Amino acid sequence: MNMLRTDASSANPARQSCCARSALDLDASFCEECGKPLYRCMAHAECGGLLDEGDMCPVCVNLELSLNAGAASSVREGGKLALPLTIRNASNVGRPLFITGLWITENDGPPRELKLPFARIEPQQTANVAVRTEILKYAGVHQVDLLIAVSTRYQWRQEEYVFSSNIIFPVEPKDPGGPATTINVNAQEVGAGFTVYNPTRIEADRSAGAPPQIEPLRLSHKRADAAERDYHKRGLDNGIRVPRDVELVWRGFSPDEAPFDGPIVKASGMLIAGRNSRRAGNDICLRVGEGLDELSLSISRLLFSLYIESGAFKLRAEGQYGLKVNDRQLKRTETMTLKSGDVIRPVVKAPSALSISVAFEIEHDDVRRIILTRESAK
Ligand SMILES: [Zn+2]
Ligand SMILES: [Zn+2]
Incomplete structure (x- = not known):
């Protein structure tokens, strides 16, 4: 596959390919x-991808950032710089990418959000935006940091990520009549992860008869997990994150009512709960007592699904009669983020008949285990 990866998953391509091969068998949970x-x-059905260590599918989320250097002109103290940013969806599996936010930070100032005229970028397509700086108050080397929030969607689900890109550019002194001195900075001096953009130099080369720079200047970018937290793109509002490999622990269920303790390894990534038995295809069988009494029959065969999305533990109501979480009634297709202390109540007309409480075990800011405890009145 022809992919440019910016994350740790590229470190071991051999393992990546053995797992990708194994994952083609949808019954397989382990490589x-x-x-x-x-x-x-x-979206495995469309992309065949696996999540990397950062819970991201590098097949679906494959963006390239560049500056259209052909549009360069000199940049001076007192002026502004327009960075001709091009965002390319480099996915080669036909998956659109959504740009959900763009922020610019200049010389350690506060971030500014930029309005984008587009959100959706089709595969192999590009979108352009001129990112304008504020007035450049002094000559010398300036730094601009860009944060780009992207999302990938499948059915009703959405995973969001934030990337950062750091650009260094020199600003010439003010004197409009004076020659541009073309301050030089290079990548070795500023360190890895930064891109040096020198529009004055490009302009000077062009005036001197050098062939115009047609190739866009590629910007390096990396996942910005702290920004994902700060901008509430992944995880809960309190900064806690639920990683995709979180272990689910089932307490108070009989062995034929719940899966083994462990992470969700089903091909769909979703566990289905409801009145139906596990033999009938459910992962979690919800009944009040032993048999199918009247209260159990009021629970939909498929009542809700559980899955991890954008660093959160999610519940989606699937049954036509709905269910309650705490005191809130959920209708079919409604989703909500589950937090530690929440109580799922499958029997709407008798909420105390059956409950599943949710408790998080947290290490640092990551949830390592989710304890799901069943209690029934019978
Ligand atoms: Zn493997
Ligand atoms: Zn994917």
């Missing part, structure tokens, strides 16, 4: 070669 659990992308 048959290396034994690792298979965390398929939510």
Whole structure:
């Protein structure tokens, strides 16, 4: 596959390919070669991708950033710089990418959000935006940091990520009549991860008869997990994150009512709960007592699904009669983020008949285990 990856998943392409091969068998939960659990992308049916260590599918989320350097002109103290940014969806599997936010930070000032005239970028397509700086108050080397929030969607689900890109550019002194001195900075001096953009130099080369720079200047970018937290793109509002490999622990269920303790390794990434038995295809069988009494029959066969999305533990109501979480009634297709302390109540007309409480075990800011405890009145 022809992919440019910016994350740790590229570190071990051999493992990546054995797992990708194993994941083609939708009944497989673990790689048959290396034994690792298979965390398929939510859109695996379309992309065949697996999530990397950062819970991202590098097949679906494959963006390239560049500056259209052909549009360069000199930049001086007292002026502004328009960065001709091009965002390309480099996915080669036909998955659109959505740009959900763009922020610019100049010389450690506060971030400014930029309005984008587009959100959706089709695969292999590009979108352009001129990112304008504020007035450049002094000559010398300036730094601009861009944060770009992107999302990938599948059915009703959405995963969001934030990337950062750092650009260094020199600003010439004010004197409009004076020659541009073309301050030089290079990547070795500013360090890895930064891109040096020198529009004055490009303009000077062009005036001197050098062939115009046609190739866009590629910007390096990396995942910005702290920004994902700060901008509430991943995880809960309090900064806690639920990683895709979180272990679910089932308490108070009989062995034929719940899956083994462990992470969700089903191909769909979703566990289905309801009155139906596990033999009938449910992952969690919800009944009040032993048999199918009247209260149990009021629970939909498929009542809700559970899955991890954008660093949060989510519940989606699937049954036509709905269910309650705490005191809130959810209708079919409604989703909500579950937090530690929440109580799922499957029997709407008798909420105390059956409950599943949710408790998080947290290490640093990551949820390591989610304890789901069933209690029934019978
Ligand atoms: Zn493997
Ligand atoms: Zn994918």
